[in-house]
Amino acid sequence: MISRVFRAIILGPPGSGKGTISSRIVKDFKLTHLSSGDLLRAQVRGKTDAGLKASEYIERGGLVPDQLMVDLILNELKGLSSVDWLLDGFPRTVEQAKALADEVGVDSVINLKGKDDVTGELLTQRDDDKPETVLARLRAYQNLTSPVTDFYRDLDLLKEFTGTESDKIWPEVQKYLSTVVPPKS
Template structure:
């Protein structure tokens, strides 16, 4: 029996370009594992891991998380996916991250989403994150349930 080669893919694009939405369709259709750098960071911050605490300190200062921290976090997660097809979302973001990834594995496919700025602006202005759960909603096509919506509405009103 011949075992088919594993697929290694990356999806790239600015915030609001649809990476998460398209990734969900790809992983469902092709049976791939999805590794989102944003989801992984949020999970580590919520669990208050060493990396999560460090990442939060950068975010709270309005700074980008250094390449070595993001690279270490993502490559460590990829070790657990070595037997699976996978799709990376949000990593790599810099040349240094791409070079580090390239040293560890061969990427077969890169999907680069090219979305007009006005479309991204509309999507991001309709995006809300529920602070208590970290869930991301879009008021136009993926609105929160009424109770959560009321919490968001009150937060917006106070702002």
């Protein structure tokens, strides 16, 4: 029996627990984790053509253009055509989501909406998160990435999880994925 390849995306605002949940998904379901941020940083460090182009935008504090990010991610995904993967940090815009959909089938999009249900505050903050940095990242997420959830909702691929802690969200994500990730022989 030939196993079907499973492809998933994880979305969520800064502080929603994506890193924690991603690491658990990778461990429990044996998916290859592809972080757009890690990939971009590796390209910049390696001084590849894409990395040099991206660093021009990053150094000015701008966003890397959609097409450059799409090319970078699709190039990486070509090498993973027979591997189950979890894409983290991409797509961030509807244009990126459409470009990905045109080239690669996606089975599921996990959206983490983890915030404190009482205060509305982020669950955790990284050590380097200053209030103004978090606010800027949340605004950027809301303006650019939030419409991506609507795009995937319209395709009936979006599964949303809300909770106050990663340890409370994880069992629900794990239960869901156990029903959609094909078993490997």
